[in-house]
Structures are given as C-alpha cells and as structure tokens.
Amino acid sequence: MHAARIRLASLHDKIMSAPQAALLIKDGMTIGISGFGGAGDATAVSLALIEQARRDPLKINLITGASLGHGLDGLMAEAGLLARRMPFQGDPVLRKAINEGKVMFIDQHLSEVVEQLRGGYLPTPDIAVIEAVCITEQGHIVPTSSVGNSASLALAAKQVIVELNLASSPHFEGLHDIYQPQNRPHRGAIPVLQSNSRIGSHAIEIDPSRIAAIVISNTAEAAVPMLPPDNDTQAIANHLVRFFENEVEMGRLPRNLAPLQVGVGSIANAVMCGLIDAPFNDLVQYSEVLQDSTFDLLDAGKLKFASGCSITLSSACGERVFKNLGQYAERLVLRPQEISNHPEVIRRLGIIAINTALEFDLYGNVNSTHVGGTHMMNGIGGSGDFARNAHLSIFVTKSIAKDGKISRVVPMVSHVDHTEHDIDILVTEQGLADLRGLAPRERARIIIDHCVHPDYQEALNDYFTAACRLGGHTPHDLNQALSWHIRLNETGSMQAVR
Numbered sequence: 001m002h003a004a005r006i007r008l009a010s011l012h013d014k015i016m017s018a019p020q021a022a023l024l025i026k027d028g029m030t031i032g033i034s035g036f037g038g039a040g041d042a043t044a045v046s047l048a049l050i051e052q053a054r055r056d057p058l059k060i061n062l063i064t065g066a067s068l069g070h071g072l073d074g075l076m077a078e079a080g081l082l083a084r085r086m087p088f089q090g091d092p093v094l095r096k097a098i099n100e101g102k103v104m105f106i107d108q109h110l111s112e113v114v115e116q117l118r119g120g121y122l123p124t125p126d127i128a129v130i131e132a133v134c135i136t137e138q139g140h141i142v143p144t145s146s147v148g149n150s151a152s153l154a155l156a157a158k159q160v161i162v163e164l165n166l167a168s169s170p171h172f173e174g175l176h177d178i179y180q181p182q183n184r185p186h187r188g189a190i191p192v193l194q195s196n197s198r199i200g201s202h203a204i205e206i207d208p209s210r211i212a213a214i215v216i217s218n219t220a221e222a223a224v225p226m227l228p229p230d231n232d233t234q235a236i237a238n239h240l241v242r243f244f245e246n247e248v249e250m251g252r253l254p255r256n257l258a259p260l261q262v263g264v265g266s267i268a269n270a271v272m273c274g275l276i277d278a279p280f281n282d283l284v285q286y287s288e289v290l291q292d293s294t295f296d297l298l299d300a301g302k303l304k305f306a307s308g309c310s311i312t313l314s315s316a317c318g319e320r321v322f323k324n325l326g327q328y329a330e331r332l333v334l335r336p337q338e339i340s341n342h343p344e345v346i347r348r349l350g351i352i353a354i355n356t357a358l359e360f361d362l363y364g365n366v367n368s369t370h371v372g373g374t375h376m377m378n379g380i381g382g383s384g385d386f387a388r389n390a391h392l393s394i395f396v397t398k399s400i401a402k403d404g405k406i407s408r409v410v411p412m413v414s415h416v417d418h419t420e421h422d423i424d425i426l427v428t429e430q431g432l433a434d435l436r437g438l439a440p441r442e443r444a445r446i447i448i449d450h451c452v453h454p455d456y457q458e459a460l461n462d463y464f465t466a467a468c469r470l471g472g473h474t475p476h477d478l479n480q481a482l483s484w485h486i487r488l489n490e491t492g493s494m495q496a497v498r
Contacts, residue, residue, distance in 0.1 A: 005164055006214065008139040014214045018048035021161050021213040025049055025127055027058035028083075032128040032153030036310035036337065037264055037289040038069030038090075038224045040146030042129040042163040044217035046072045050079045059083040063117075063125065065148020065309070065337055066110065066288075066381060067091065069222025077103060087113050088379035090264075099375045107369060110288070110382040111341035114152035118183070127212070128157035130204070133168040139208025140201075143176055144168040145221055145322075146310035147334050151178050151204045159212040167218045171325040174202050176334045181342075192345045195259050195284040195307045198333060221322055223315035226292055227266035229273055232398050235429035236267070237274020240354075240394070243425065243432055244280065259286035261346075261386050262293065263355035264312070269293045271354060271396055276300045286349055288340050288382045290332070292317040298331060307333045309340040341385040353386035357395040357426075360451075361413045362444040362464055363474055364420040364435050366395050372485055373414030380417050387422045399428035399453035405493040407456040409447065411463045412481035426451055440474040459496065 006012060022045055025031060035041030046068070052058070053076075061083055067073060067090040074093030076082050082097070087108035089095065098105040108116075116122045130150050132141045143150050144165055154160050179200030181187055191199050229237075247253040257280055262272045272293035275283065285294060285306040292314050297303035311334070313321055321328065339345065346353075358377065360366045366387075367373075369380050387393045395418070397408045408428065420443065426433045431450035435443050448460050467475035484494040491497070 002216065005134045005166065007137045008135060008208055011135060011139060011208060011211060011214060014211055015216060016213050018044040018215045018217070019052070021045050021215050022048035022052050024159065024161065024212060025052075025060065028060070029126040030061040030063065030123040032063045032125040032149065032157055033068065034065065034130045034143065034146065034148060034150040034153070035068040036065035036146035036148030037312040038067055038222045039310045039312045040131050040144045040148065040150070041068040041070065041072055041222070042131045042161070043070050043072065043219045045129050045161055045163050045215055046076070050075050050081060053079040053081040061123065063087070063113065063122070063149065063153065065146060065150065067378070069224070070219070088381050090378045095376060095378075105376060105379075107376065107379045109341075109380060109384050110337050111343065111385040114149055114336075114338050117152060117156055125153055125157040127159050127161060128153040129161045129163060130154050131163045131165050131168075133165065133170060133172040135162060135164070135214070136203050138205070139211065140203035140205045142173045142203045143334070144172050145312075147176055147178065147336050148309055149337060151180065151336050152338065154204050154206050155180070157210075160206060160210050161213045161215065162211055163215045163217050165217050165219050167220050169322055169325040171329055175329055175332055176202055178202070178204055178336060179339055180336070181338070190339065190342060190344055192339065193348070195286045195349065196305045196333065221313070221318050223318055224312050226269060226314040226317075229270035232429040233267055233270035234274060236396050236427050237271045239427050239432040240271060240396075241274060241278045243434070244278070256280060256282040256284070258350045258352045258391055259284050261285070261287040261351050261353040261390070262291070263383055264289050264291070264381065265356050267396060267398070268354055268356050272297070276302060286340070286345075286351055288337060295321050295328070298328060305331050307335060307340065309335050309337040337382070341382045343385060343389040346386055346389040350391035351386060351389070352392045352394065353390035354394045354396060355383040355387065357397040357408065359408045359410055359413055360395060360397070360423075360426055360447075361410050362447050362460060363440050364423040364426060364443050364447065365413050365416050366418040366423060367413040367415045368417045370415035372489065373482075384418060387418045392424050393422055394425040394427065395423060396427045399430050399451060400455070404453070404455055405495065406488065407453060407484065407494050409452045409456065409460065410484050410494075411460065411467075412476060414482060414485050428453075441468070455495065
C-alpha cells in the first residue's frame with residue numbers, strides 16, 4: 001500500500017510516526033497546515049502537535065487555507081498552541097480565544113494570503129504540513145479534498161511534512177489543477193477562460209529533498225454540519241429564482257445564467273439547492289467550497305461542471321460522494337484558493353456571487369464577520385474577493401434571528417466588510433432588493449420595503465424619516481445609528497419596549 005501511494009522509492013525512509021514528525025515543530029515557528037473549510041487538513045500530525053503542546057507548552061503562528069476540520073482549531077486553542085492564526089476559522093473554542101485576545105487573529109481576504117507571503121509581508125513558513133493522497137514518481141505531492149493554500153505553503157516552507165492519508169479516495173489524483181502565478185511586476189494573465197479550464201499540474205511540484213517526514217494516517221473526511229432547507233431559505237431561493245428568470249427575460253443573463261459562486265454555510269447551501277427545481281440547465285460553478293448543493297445539482301443533471309478549491313460535505317452527502325468520487329471526476333476541478341478567488345478571473349468569467357450576511361443596513365453595507373461590531377464570528381473568507389469583482393454581487397440572510405430579538409437589517413451596520421458600492425442584490429425571506437443604479441435614499445426605501453421583517457419595518461422607517469430631516473447624501477442620525485445594537489446589549493433584544 002505504501003509503495004502504491006509513495007511512488008518515489010527514495011522517500012520511503014522518511015516515514016515516521018506523527019509524534020516523531022511533530023517534534024520537528026519548535027516554539028515560535030510559523031507553520032503552514034493544509035485545510036480549507038474542514039477539508040484536507042493534516043489531522044494526525046496536528047493531533048500529535050496538540051499533545052506535544054499539552055506536555056511541553058509551545059506556541060506557533062499558524063497559516064492555513066481556511067478553517068480546519070475534526071475540531072482541530074478548537075483543540076489547538078485549548079492547548080494554548082496558537083499565538084497567531086490566519087486567515088479564517090469557524091470553531092467556537094478558537095473564536096472565544098480570539099475574542100478574549102488570547103490568539104491574535106488576522107482576518108484576511110483569502111486570495112491575498114499568498115500574495116503577502118510572496119511579497120515578504122508574512123514570515124516564511126518554517127514547516128508546511130500537507131495532507132496528501134499520494135506522492136508521485138517525481139516526489140510531487142497530490143493533495144486530498146482541498147488545495148487552499150497548500151501549494152504555496154509547501155513551495156515556500158523550509159521543510160515539508162507530508163501526511164499520507166490512506167482513507168482518501170485515490171480518485172483525488174487528477175482532480176487538482178495546481179497553478180502558481182508569475183511574480184510581479186511582469187506577471188502574465190492567468191489563463192482561466194471558463195470554469196473548466198485546466199492550466200496547471202495535478203500535483204504540488206516540490207523538490208522531494210525538502211520533504212522532512214512522511215506520516216501515514218487513515219483519517220475519514222471531516223463531516224460538516226449542514227442544516228436542511230427550511231421555509232425561510234426556500235423563500236430566499238424563490239426570490240432569487242424569480243429575479244434570475246427576469247434577468248434572462250430581459251436579456252441580461254443567458255438561460256444557463258453565469259458561473260455561480262456560493263459562500264460557505266447552511267443558508268447559502270440551502271439557497272443553492274433551490275435551483276434544483278428552477279428552469280435553468282447546464283449551470284456551472286466557479287467557487288471556493290463545493291458543498292452538498294454542488295453534488296445535489298450534479299446528481300439532478302442541472303450542473304454540468306464545478307470548480308472550487310475544497311470539497312466540504314455533510315456526513316450523508318460525503319458518504320455518497322467520496323465512495324463514488326470517480327463518477328464525478330470529469331466534472332470537477334480543485335484549484336489553489338489564490339486562483340479560485342482571484343479578482344482577475346472572477347471579473348473575466350462574470351461570476352454571480354451569492355454570500356451570506358450577518359447583517360446589512362438600509363444603504364446596503366454588509367457586515368459578515370463581527371457580532372456587535374467587536375466580536376469575531378468566523379472571518380471574511382472569500383466573500384470580499386467575489387463581492388468586489390463579481391458581475392452580480394448578492395448577499396442573503398434571514399431577516400431576523402434569536403426568535404425575533406435581532407433584526408438582520410439595521411440602521412447602520414456595526415462593522416463594515418462590504419461597502420454599499422460592492423453590493424448589487426440583497427435578499428431575505430421577505431423579499432429581494434435590486435440596488436443597481438440607485439442613489440442611497442432610493443436604496444434605503446427599497447431595502448425597507450422588501451427585506452425588513454414586519455416587526456422592525458415601522459422602526460426602520462421612522463429612523464430613515466428622521467435621518468432624512470437631518471439631510472445629507474446618505475442620511476443618518478449619528479445619535480441613533482447604533483441604538484439598536486446598544487439596546488440589544490442592554491436588554492437582549494433590538495425591539496424597543498412599547
């Protein structure tokens with residue numbers, strides 16, 4: 001089995017246990033670990049490193065693609081292993097440590113991480129730990145269910161630890177398209193001309209002499225909790241389908257729409273599932289994480305090709321897909337996140353980007369990261385890469401949360417991730433606001449009329465009316481702009497006591 005997965009014989013003597021490999025990692029090092037959205041993380045070495053930190057405290061600076069699976073981010077935080085973490089996470093234990101100031105978290109656009117690494121703004125990784133399905137005859141690394149930043153981390157690191165996961169499907173080999181842009185200032189165009197373009201190699205082409213250790217593991221793919229569609233997400237999907245139908249009728253979109261990007265999470269995934277019964281065929285996807293909805297659409301014959309940088313599935317969907325990965329291989333490609341999220345490619349392909357908002361305000365500014373303006377949830381991820389550069393930038397959310405105690409539409413967002421200038425369409429279960437070509441006062445009126453929950457509509461109307469009396473191109477009453485958030489902190493609800 002090892003010979004079939006490690007096809008360069010001279011590397012066989014690099015095999016060692018996970019605890020032995022973890023000893024290569026020292027206090028104060030910058031470590032790159034594969035993983036994106038809970039897929040493709042080097043679990044065995046990470047767990048051994050966590051045990052090492054519990055016995056003999058050490059701290060590292062950790063760079064990944066995005067969040068790690070198998071609870072690794074939380075376990076690292078509990079062990080006091082993390083000094084700095086970037087660029088995205090989704091673990092409640094790590095989130096608590098970040099918000100308490102125990103871990104310095106750098107919330108970064110996902111397309112920019114390796115650009116900063118290349119430019120010398122981030123420290124060169126001492127060691128990269130990369131999960132692989134195999135090592136080729138040339139000593140090159142074939143990733144598993146994610147690429148993320150793995151290629152760039154492996155190429156930049158002083159040493160590489162390969163975690164060879166025997167549980168990963170051999171059909172991952174051939175699925176990847178590893179491409180590194182040229183260095184500036186003489187960089188040429190990135191030649192991705194359509195979602196199914198292949199422009200690179202199937203493996204990470206490193207010098208095998210830099211492989212310091214190979215760890216054999218047998219780790220099942222991490223399952224990601226995914227809430228099923230509900231009445232609200234179906235309503236959001238219905239609003240979007242009607243909008244797309246009108247765009248097709250007006251000649252602004254073709255019948256198969258445009259390449260779709262869908263953000264991470266249950267709401268966006270459920271909205272994407274709403275396209276299964278929609279009158280659009282031959283859809284294509286150019287996204288980051290390929291979630292359950294990607295494979296539901298493939299199985300329904302609605303989606304003909306999907307490009308991403310990671311496959312992150314629920315337990316039930318993963319059971320179906322990973323055992324039969326070969327039947328999907330010709331319709332999938334996994335790229336580095338630098339390419340999947342690259343502004344040049346997003347703009348060229350004319351992406352329809354659908355991402356999730358924590359909250360948005362009456363002018364269309366979106367907060368997707370911070371609760372109450374201060375407490376980090378997960379991070380901006382790739383939503384900014386797509387929102388700024390997409391043909392259509394769409395944000396979706398339910399209009400209320402916490403049994404109506406929180407309105408997702410507020411007078412002024414408590415933190416801005418995506419400004420009103422980057423947002424085209426906002427959708428809640430209440431309706432859809434098309435903001436294209438509208439001035440701020442016009443945007444406010446359509447957002448209030450179409451997106452706000454009835455329990456908050458009168459209050460937001462009152463705020464806007466009062467703000468307009470004060471004047472301005474973008475009217476606000478600064479004494480009241482964040483009053484809803486203040487009331488939530490003080491009373492547990494945004495609703496005014498009557």
